[in-house]
Amino acid sequence: MQKKLQLTIEDILLPKVSTDELLLTFQTAKKEWLxxxxxxxxxxxxxxLHLSRQWYLDQQGLHLVYQSGELLTAKTGAxxxxxxxxxxxxxxxxxxxxxxxIDSKL
Numbered sequence: 289m290q291k292k293l294q295l296t297i298e299d300i301l302l303p304k305v306s307t308d309e310l311l312l313t314f315q316t317a318k319k320e321w322l323x324x325x326x327x328x329x330x331x332x333x334x335x336x337l338h339l340s341r342q343w344y345l346d347q348q349g350l351h352l353v354y355q356s357g358e359l360l361t362a363k364t365g366a367x368x369x370x371x372x373x374x375x376x377x378x379x380x381x382x383x384x385x386x387x388x389x390i391d392s393k394l
Contacts, residue, residue, distance in 0.1 A: 297343060300350075300384045307339050310379055314352060317369040318359075325360060335359075345386050349373050 297307060318337050319329075327335070342353040349372040356365055373385050 297339060300345075300380045302379060302381055305379050311337055311339060313371045313375050313379065314369055317371060321359075321367060321369060327360075345384060347386050350376055350380065 297310065301307070301310060314337060318335065322335060323329070337359075340352040340354050340358070342355070344351050344353070349370050351368050351370045354367040354369070359367055376385075
C-alpha cells in the first residue's frame with residue numbers, strides 16, 4: 289500500500305510454491321461449484337481451472353473470483369471460490385493470513 293502497488297497472487301505465495309500448487313487446493317471448491325451447476329461428476333476432474341486475476345483474502349481464506357462465462361459458457365454470474373487458511377498452510381506467507389477480529393464482549 290505504501291508503494292501504491294497491487295499485490296499479485298505470486299506476492300503472497302511462499303518462495304518455492306507455484307501457482308499450480310495453489311490451484312490444486314481449489315479443486316474441492318471447484319468441484320462443489322460444478323455440482324451446484326449440474327455438471328456431471330465424471331467431468332469434474334478434467335474441468336480446467338485457471339488462476340483468476342481477481343482475488344482477495346478475508347477472515348475465511350483466499351478467494352478466487354471468476355466473472356460470468358469464465359468457468360462455464362453459460363451465464364452464471366460471478367463465481368467466488370474459497371479455500372480456508374487451514375488448507376493454505378505452507379503455501380502462503382503467514383503475514384497474509386487475515387486474523388479474525390477479537391471479540392471485545394468476552
